Amino acid sequence: MKYSLLLVLTVILAGISACATDNESTQKNTDMKLDPSNPFYAPSPLFLEAPDFDNISMEHFKPAFEAGMAAEMKEIEAIANNPDPATFENTMVALQKTGELLTRVQRVFFNLSSAHTNEDIQALQAEMAPRFSEHSDNIRLNPALFARVQSLYEQKDELGLDPASKKLLTDSYRAFVRSGALLNEEEQQRIREINSEMSSLRTEYQEMLLEMTRERYVVVDTEEELEGLSSSQIRSASEAAEDRGYEGKYVLTITNTTRVPLLTSLKNRDVRERLWRASAYRGVGDNGGLDTREHVVRLVELRAERAQLLGYPNYAVFALEPQTAQNPENVLEMLTGLIPAVNRNAEREMALIASKMKEDGIEDEVRAWDWEYYAERVREAEYDIDDAEVRPYFELDRVLEDGVFYTMERLYGIRFEERFDIPVYHPDVRVFLVYEEDPDAEKAGEERIVGLFYADYFARDSKRGGAWMSSFVTQSELLNKKPVIVNVLNIPKPPEGEPALISFSNVTTLFHEMGHGVHGLFSDVYYPSQAGTSVPRDFVEFPSTFEEDWAIHPEVLSNYARHYETSERIPSDLLSRLIEAQSFNQGYETYEYLAATMIDMEWHLLEPGQVPADVEAFEQEVLAKYGLDHPAIPPRYKSPYFAHIFSGGYSANYYAYIWSEILAADAFAFMQEQGGLTRENGDHYRKHILSKGGSRDAMELYLEFRGEEPGVDALLRRRGLD
Numbered sequence: 001m002k003y004s005l006l007l008v009l010t011v012i013l014a015g016i017s018a019c020a021t022d023n024e025s026t027q028k029n030t031d032m033k034l035d036p037s038n039p040f041y042a043p044s045p046l047f048l049e050a051p052d053f054d055n056i057s058m059e060h061f062k063p064a065f066e067a068g069m070a071a072e073m074k075e076i077e078a079i080a081n082n083p084d085p086a087t088f089e090n091t092m093v094a095l096q097k098t099g100e101l102l103t104r105v106q107r108v109f110f111n112l113s114s115a116h117t118n119e120d121i122q123a124l125q126a127e128m129a130p131r132f133s134e135h136s137d138n139i140r141l142n143p144a145l146f147a148r149v150q151s152l153y154e155q156k157d158e159l160g161l162d163p164a165s166k167k168l169l170t171d172s173y174r175a176f177v178r179s180g181a182l183l184n185e186e187e188q189q190r191i192r193e194i195n196s197e198m199s200s201l202r203t204e205y206q207e208m209l210l211e212m213t214r215e216r217y218v219v220v221d222t223e224e225e226l227e228g229l230s231s232s233q234i235r236s237a238s239e240a241a242e243d244r245g246y247e248g249k250y251v252l253t254i255t256n257t258t259r260v261p262l263l264t265s266l267k268n269r270d271v272r273e274r275l276w277r278a279s280a281y282r283g284v285g286d287n288g289g290l291d292t293r294e295h296v297v298r299l300v301e302l303r304a305e306r307a308q309l310l311g312y313p314n315y316a317v318f319a320l321e322p323q324t325a326q327n328p329e330n331v332l333e334m335l336t337g338l339i340p341a342v343n344r345n346a347e348r349e350m351a352l353i354a355s356k357m358k359e360d361g362i363e364d365e366v367r368a369w370d371w372e373y374y375a376e377r378v379r380e381a382e383y384d385i386d387d388a389e390v391r392p393y394f395e396l397d398r399v400l401e402d403g404v405f406y407t408m409e410r411l412y413g414i415r416f417e418e419r420f421d422i423p424v425y426h427p428d429v430r431v432f433l434v435y436e437e438d439p440d441a442e443k444a445g446e447e448r449i450v451g452l453f454y455a456d457y458f459a460r461d462s463k464r465g466g467a468w469m470s471s472f473v474t475q476s477e478l479l480n481k482k483p484v485i486v487n488v489l490n491i492p493k494p495p496e497g498e499p500a501l502i503s504f505s506n507v508t509t510l511f512h513e514m515g516h517g518v519h520g521l522f523s524d525v526y527y528p529s530q531a532g533t534s535v536p537r538d539f540v541e542f543p544s545t546f547e548e549d550w551a552i553h554p555e556v557l558s559n560y561a562r563h564y565e566t567s568e569r570i571p572s573d574l575l576s577r578l579i580e581a582q583s584f585n586q587g588y589e590t591y592e593y594l595a596a597t598m599i600d601m602e603w604h605l606l607e608p609g610q611v612p613a614d615v616e617a618f619e620q621e622v623l624a625k626y627g628l629d630h631p632a633i634p635p636r637y638k639s640p641y642f643a644h645i646f647s648g649g650y651s652a653n654y655y656a657y658i659w660s661e662i663l664a665a666d667a668f669a670f671m672q673e674q675g676g677l678t679r680e681n682g683d684h685y686r687k688h689i690l691s692k693g694g695s696r697d698a699m700e701l702y703l704e705f706r707g708e709e710p711g712v713d714a715l716l717r718r719r720g721l722d
Helices: 005-012 022-031 058-080 088-096 100-115 119-140 143-154 163-178 185-215 231-243 269-280 293-309 315-320 328-359 368-383 387-393 396-412 504-521 537-552 554-560 572-581 586-604 615-625 656-673 679-690 698-706 713-718
Strands: 217-220 250-253 414-419 430-437 447-458 468-473 484-491
Touching (some): 058 088, 088 143, 100 119, 100 468, 143 163, 185 293, 217 231, 217 269, 231 250, 293 315, 293 615, 315 328, 315 586, 328 368, 396 504, 396 537, 396 679, 447 504, 468 504, 484 504, 537 656, 537 679, 586 615, 586 656, 656 679
Antiparallel strands (some): 217 250, 414 430, 430 447, 468 484
């Protein structure tokens, strides 16, 4: 998945940055001398505290950050120095109410830094990153505050706490310890230095990745060289060329992963190779371009040093301690167990691809830039599927409304009503008010508000690659907040006046991100730090991956897959072939994912002093070690542009996608056994999984939902590896 830096900061500050009451906020802001004209001065007056983007300007962020940090530190000091003995209410609950202003401005700023950035935002982010790190350290390494938390933790079994409160106390104590609260003064100072440097490095790395998607592109001279692309794609390439000053030519741009979607359609092998190389060799400084390798090496060194200071042999052990997988050994056992079947499937797929290449007179070996193009030709031949035949049935608005929203209504009884009176940060962003029938028997037939949902789907130069969910407001009974959720994708925007006909990959991504969306929207917890997606990293992708499979559920697919011109439903035989075709090329899909996952794990299993300077050589050693070094199947991400682990929150956790997929596949299979697409099934899933957030142990929640431990059989079937 796919998370903004906002979520990373939210995790760092979990249990500390929440909100205070409006009256308290006004007094604190006055104390900090924040100008009342600043839109962050008080909670947004808009519906559900939606950000007032019409009145937010760049000049408002820095003073709000500074006032927010000062206000929160004043609150923290009041808790830490309270002369009364520590109680759960005056310490843990009080911590949940701190940081209202800082949280408010961070959520807006870091969503913009990912979804609609500019040079001013990037400059301020670079300036503030070490200051945020210092601010967090000043809280987590406050000895008086930790002493109060520790005293409560040591008597947690005698305090009569409910399960959510007990978990809040346990998680908070562990967070303090993992931040260095038990270290001596000299060790804590080194922790501070490491955190500050890492914060700056992550920010710089993220900015460089965004710039690389701008600097890495392929110029094509003639339309004939673009054979295989649709007329819409060709026009987009022409417009991209004009924007870059290549009048009369065409520009093909890269995306965040090694492979580029256009590779499935481009017939010209030379152009495919150029495009693949532009993507795969970014971040290594060739031709005077940006080079991120020093950032990679230094981040790994600092993480390893920090882990050992905290008493762990390496960063992977540290990172996995709070996850459901618990340790690297469990992860590696699961992943390596998949490799033989994945290799067998990939070899079968490659044989079919080589055969197709020979039909075109190509006797060369299968290359990385050949795979996706000829895999699509095999798919067309084996399943009689032509992308040009399928794509007209996937128009974005119809997929969203008659696919994603339809599924949410059938499963959970919610409906989405578009609002045009709420300001947005970019014209392409849409806002929906989410309703449901009030469950109160006395209010039968009435609707209540669930929250707000922002949809930001089109790619642009100001947006980083990938797809993710974040929040402007998180749900909390303590703070009386309803959720305001954001889904962000990178779907190519069609030329003006043309429909947005999207790939099936983008269809499944829409469903995936809505899975994260409802995880946030359906949150029903008391404490803000336990809301929505505040769950272990290897559990958070479960609800999102679970929703993906509804995209190919026959009832759902037939409801949204309609021709954009005639509104005719997708023919039943084409529908059947499309569903069957989804199992093809899963050897390749899983192989490239596992390759990236092993690179992530091996970087973070290193101890200080073991970190190599040669990034490419290290990657090759790792891939060879696990038998994942096939030259035609490169890793989904290479280290120079592996945002998940070097600027996001997935370091030593990229395995989480397939770990969560085990749960998702098992849950989806279970739901089909119980009747499939029904409100009863949706309510059961919502009650036990989506509403609980991080208020309970993740696997306990799954057992309550499923009734037994998950198995891997459904995953193997889902990926066609059984």
